[in-house]
Amino acid sequence: MFRKILIANRGEIALRVIDACKELGIATVAVYSEADRNALHVRFADEAVCIGPARSSESYLNIPQVISAAEITNVDAIHPGYGFLSENANFAEVCEASHITFIGPSPDLLRMMGEKDQARREMSAAGVPIVPGSQGVVADEAAALSEATRIKYPVILKASAGGGGRGMRVVRGENELPGAFATASNEAQQAFGVADLYIEKFIERPRHIEFQVLGDKHGHVMHLGERECSIQRRHQKLIEESPSPAVDAKLRAELGARLVTALQHVGYTSAGTVEFLMDEDGSIYFIEMNARIQVEHPVTEMVTGVDLIKSQIRLATGEKLTDVVGNFALRGHAIECRINAEDPETFVPSAGHITVFRTPGGPGIRVDTAAHADAVIPPYYDSLVAKLIAFGDDRAEAIARMRRALEMFVVEGIKTSIPLQRKIMMDPDFSAGRLDTHFLDRFATSRVG
Amino acid sequence: MKGSPKKPASSDLSVPGVDLGQLERLLSFMSDHGLEEFEYAHGDLRIRLKKAVPQGAAAPVLALPVAQAAAPQSAVAQAPAGAPQAPSAASSALAPSAPAAAADEHIIKSPIVGTFYAGPSPDAGPFVRAGDVVEAGQTVCIIEAMKLMNEIEADISGEIARVMVENGQPVEYGEPLFALRPTGKKK
Numbered sequence: 001m002f003r004k005i006l007i008a009n010r011g012e013i014a015l016r017v018i019d020a021c022k023e024l025g026i027a028t029v030a031v032y033s034e035a036d037r038n039a040l041h042v043r044f045a046d047e048a049v050c051i052g053p054a055r056s057s058e059s060y061l062n063i064p065q066v067i068s069a070a071e072i073t074n075v076d077a078i079h080p081g082y083g084f085l086s087e088n089a090n091f092a093e094v095c096e097a098s099h100i101t102f103i104g105p106s107p108d109l110l111r112m113m114g115e116k117d118q119a120r121r122e123m124s125a126a127g128v129p130i131v132p133g134s135q136g137v138v139a140d141e142a143a144a145l146s147e148a149t150r151i152k153y154p155v156i157l158k159a160s161a162g163g164g165g166r167g168m169r170v171v172r173g174e175n176e177l178p179g180a181f182a183t184a185s186n187e188a189q190q191a192f193g194v195a196d197l198y199i200e201k202f203i204e205r206p207r208h209i210e211f212q213v214l215g216d217k218h219g220h221v222m223h224l225g226e227r228e229c230s231i232q233r234r235h236q237k238l239i240e241e242s243p244s245p246a247v248d249a250k251l252r253a254e255l256g257a258r259l260v261t262a263l264q265h266v267g268y269t270s271a272g273t274v275e276f277l278m279d280e281d282g283s284i285y286f287i288e289m290n291a292r293i294q295v296e297h298p299v300t301e302m303v304t305g306v307d308l309i310k311s312q313i314r315l316a317t318g319e320k321l322t323d324v325v326g327n328f329a330l331r332g333h334a335i336e337c338r339i340n341a342e343d344p345e346t347f348v349p350s351a352g353h354i355t356v357f358r359t360p361g362g363p364g365i366r367v368d369t370a371a372h373a374d375a376v377i378p379p380y381y382d383s384l385v386a387k388l389i390a391f392g393d394d395r396a397e398a399i400a401r402m403r404r405a406l407e408m409f410v411v412e413g414i415k416t417s418i419p420l421q422r423k424i425m426m427d428p429d430f431s432a433g434r435l436d437t438h439f440l441d442r443f444a445t446s447r448v449g
Numbered sequence: 450m451k452g453s454p455k456k457p458a459s460s461d462l463s464v465p466g467v468d469l470g471q472l473e474r475l476l477s478f479m480s481d482h483g484l485e486e487f488e489y490a491h492g493d494l495r496i497r498l499k500k501a502v503p504q505g506a507a508a509p510v511l512a513l514p515v516a517q518a519a520a521p522q523s524a525v526a527q528a529p530a531g532a533p534q535a536p537s538a539a540s541s542a543l544a545p546s547a548p549a550a551a552a553d554e555h556i557i558k559s560p561i562v563g564t565f566y567a568g569p570s571p572d573a574g575p576f577v578r579a580g581d582v583v584e585a586g587q588t589v590c591i592i593e594a595m596k597l598m599n600e601i602e603a604d605i606s607g608e609i610a611r612v613m614v615e616n617g618q619p620v621e622y623g624e625p626l627f628a629l630r631p632t633g634k635k636k
Binding site: 053 | 564619
């Protein structure tokens with residue numbers, strides 16, 4: 001087992017890793033920017049090293065500073081958390097070269113999963129369904145028509161040389177396609193200098209479904225069920241839950257088996273999340289894989305009883321998956337609300353000094369946070385203040401517990417997303433599990449003040 | 450993993466009747482075993498070592514195997530008042546509350562994380578000593594990071610009032626290295 005681990009992160013996830021290390025008897029080293037001098041992860045770690053000024057690029061993303069801190073404190077391993085350097089293949093390589101274990105997949109796997117096309121090819125080859133589309137560029141309108149007929153409408157034309165919404169057109173019927181093709185090509189030419197387009201199935205109201213996986217260094221991979229993260233704003237998740245109301249045991253078993261096969265084939269190790277979009281007809285398609293631990297991992301921990309961070313650490317030492325994760329059954333239902341420091345209506349960030357911070361408790365409630373009364377939320381990093389997780393025997397109980405926990409979570413001095421999340425918990429569509437990634441848009445427009 | 454081995458504590462500090470080398474080993478023992486307090490009595494000699502609790506918002510610091518980690522309070526009480534390297538009793542050397550800069554002093558701080566070396570090589574003397582006058586841009590020390598020796602330069606001209614770290618000591622970003630009395634010429 002590792003003697004000492006450096007946590008290359010901050011905030012609640014750094015504390016989470018410290019939790020696991022304390023339970024495993026591993027000494028901890030925190031790194032911090034000048035803005036985080038008084039942060040909890042610094043105070044709870046056994047040792048701490050200041051690695052730079054507030055800006056992430058000069059501190060938490062500064063590889064030489066992080067590695068140097070690891071060297072002078074003589075650690076065995078580095079846990080990168082999520083975000084920051086967690087999927088940086090170069091960083092993982094530098095760790096290896098410095099004889100420090102990177103708690104995560106290998107540099108090659110990080111590269112593969114970071115290259116979206118490559119990841120899709122690997123998954124597809126292993127029988128995991130991907131979003132139907134043209135293999136590459138559609139040469140002309142005729143080719144586009146033929147592809148669209150094969151894929152079935154609605155489809156989306158996309159510029160192959162760029163993104164950001166330009167050179168994109170959604171086409172809902174055959175008669176629209178010629179015009180859309182011409183417009184999209186022109187736009188692509190203007191924006192990126194290349195008129196080439198490719199075509200993909202367009203999923204009107206997708207549900208975001210993701211599977212949690214763990215892999216050991218001996219070729220074994222397992223999945224720990226799925227999470228639904230459809231409640232998002234601009235691709236930032238706000239509420240997550242497990243299991244998904246849209247996934248039944250049959251789908252879980254079938255899809256789970258296929259992705260385990262695919263990941264064993266590429267030799268996946270450590271924790272990871274495989275992301276899918278589900279169409280209204282229940283068809284599910286792989287979009288990408290995140291080769292790291294995720295923010296919403298507690299939701300899986302609650303319904304499986306598996307400590308994912310301790311598992312990551314143990315797997316990184318070379319332990320076998322069957323020893324690290326015993327038998328478990330999916331039980332109950334868990335929901336997580338990301339409590340962000342932002343205006344609940346305008347979403348403008350609300351950094352500042354917290355004057356009151358009263359966290360809820362009672363049965364089935366878990367709070368992961370690095371915030372506290374008198375803490376200062378700095379403006380330099382993400383706005384996540386706390387993760388509030390509610391667990392119940394079923395989805396209704398989880399919702400009931402989340403409602404009362406949100407009501408009894410008092411934060412003053414900064415604005416938070418709590419009022420918005422309270423409203424969502426009372427929403428009939430949410431209670432009925434009628435979710436998709438446009439949920440929040442509809443929610444915002446349907447509220448009258 | 451590190452470069453040259455750490456040199457023992459500066460010989461500027463001597464406390465009559467106390468073997469500082471022994472104290473350093475005791476402190477190292479305390480650190481290794483996570484001890485907060487250690488008391489020893491033998492005849493007339495009584496030694497009590499207590500790890501300082503960081504005041505206010507000071508962050509916990511590197512647990513170093515040499516004498517910087519905790520001030521030997523009883524021993525320091527007997528030290529001559531003018532001992533130039535007497536560690537501050539209330540805090541660890543790497544905490545922000547380390548010997549505060551006097552009003553006329555400019556502190557040269559470390560721009561990187563690494564290991565401080567006072568001289569260009571293990572057998573060479575230090576680049577600078579207390580009392581030396583340095584020019585802006587002059588190399589004052591080396592900080593080794595990831596096997597690279599980085600020369601650290603004085604950012605202003607002045608007289609070295611104090612060397613604030615020890616040869617071989619791990620340093621963090623912003624670590625105070627030298628206190629300078631400026632002579633007015635900037636880099």
